[in-house]
Amino acid sequence: MLPLGRLYEVGGRRLMLHRSGDGGPAVVFLPGAGLVGLDFLNLQERVAGFTTSVLYDRAGTGWSDPADLPRSAGAVAGELRELLRVAAVPGPYVLAGHSLGAFYARRYAQLFPAEVAGLLLLDPGHEDILAYMPPEAAELNEQMKQDPEQMPDLTGEQIELARAQYAQLYEEWPDPVREALAEHHLVSWRSSLYETANFETEIYDELRHGGGLPDVPLLVLTAGGDNPYWAQFASEEFMRQGLDGVRRMQAAIAASVPRGEQRVIEGASHQYMHLEQPDQVLRAVRDLVAGQVPKPCRA
Template sequence: MRGQLPPLGRMYEAGGRRLMLHRSGTGGPPVVLLPGAGLVGLDFLNVQAGAAGFTTSVLYDRAGTGWSDAVELPRRPAEVAEELRALLGAAGVPGPYLLVGHSLGAFYARRFAQLFPAEVAGLVLLDPGHEDMLAHVPGELASLAEEMKPGTEPLPDLTEEQESAARGQWAQLYAGWPGEVSGPLIEHNLASWRTAVEEVRNFETEVYEELRRGGALPQVPVSVISAAGSNPYWARFMTEEAQRRVRAGIRGLHASLTTPGGEHRELPDASHQYLHIEHPEEVLDTIRTLHTKL
């Protein structure tokens, strides 16, 4: 959908690129939503609209995703963080910010906090990954990580049957979205589904090390939500018992990311990719609760 006007929000010039941003609500600190890999700002429209009820609320597409300008993927976290800072400035959204990062977006939110600590009031991390994740799961299971990596061969096009099934699944997911948003969002997903794989290809070569070397986070409250529902992808490689043990390790890691003033919440039946759509009230309550303390 790049090159077309977004169905919601507007385009801003930032860092030499045109980037999509949508904002509503008033007050501060502003809530800024950072999507996970393969997702875009409008995937979080339900949360953004809810947060706009108590503060300024922002969603956006980082370059290379959604309606923003194309760039080569994957990208370094510092590049994404600096781009977001420039975009917020161009859009006139003043800090400090409550950054809400999902999955890959949680890496980018933490990197923003490392680089610009005075501009971050707090963090909410939605089922975040972590550069030391393998240290928190049983050793014999960590070896599966290599087997679970995406391959380097080109991904095949969707068959007609797969496209039809995906279209139906997304239509259900976005049933609460306005029609003028859900339609273009579904078409975007069908055209750009490979982005999810492309964005994470540099985890081990750049992302993890950059976060490790980036320094401590500022002393701000951090809340974490863990998605503990079934994972069909894991099921291809692990037994139910192995999955249980991995979840236990991840639960401990997420708890360790939580800081005073924040909370760790586990959603037993939530999926990783769409926990914010399956459990919007819990996500909004976590954001609202932390926001009241800032």
């Protein structure tokens, strides 16, 4: 049962989209791997107070129809464009992409630059990430890869622990949405591994050779806290060097366009920045919608 939003027919599949508010430019949230549109409901509802606010599930995730994963960034961007057309959400858009969703937001901007009013990238990755990492990062990256088909199912104890954690994470969500979202994550936790399996084989090259970004305001929000996933595999020294590399990498993303800016959100984690520091993310959205990102300096 769909807890919120409605389903739209796009390319032979039904895709979930939920929209609130009115005015423009519309803000569209693109979730990271393992997350779905409703994970961003806290921000979506607040953004709806000052402009059209949209969250959705791409095919193969959430409450949208299944699709073979992984998918190319171009396919996801084209699907989103058609979904927004079918749902009659007028452009141009401020695309708010988190992690994997930031790759998809950048690819959308490469392919359809006239339809983008601004970009908000929440702790994004980058196709040249290893150039910013310590020398041993490539080997560690291989060690961290996991085959979702070989991973055991969650135990009853793990399920109950995760359910309690989700209840805390989404305590401000309406009861039916909170419960449905938690149960969804408990059965679909492998999806993040499926979605990111083509980083090195496809997505990185798509972005690398896809052309520059349009001259629109761009904000990069960098998670200033530790990365708990890295901590399972890496030493404290690697963590320090790696997080410093991520900051430099994301600063370079911001510097790649005339109106780019990086903001470091201290204490925020990669996965849950939007839950831990919602006011900071909301401020960035407001600035993009209002056009308050610094304009380029011209000689």
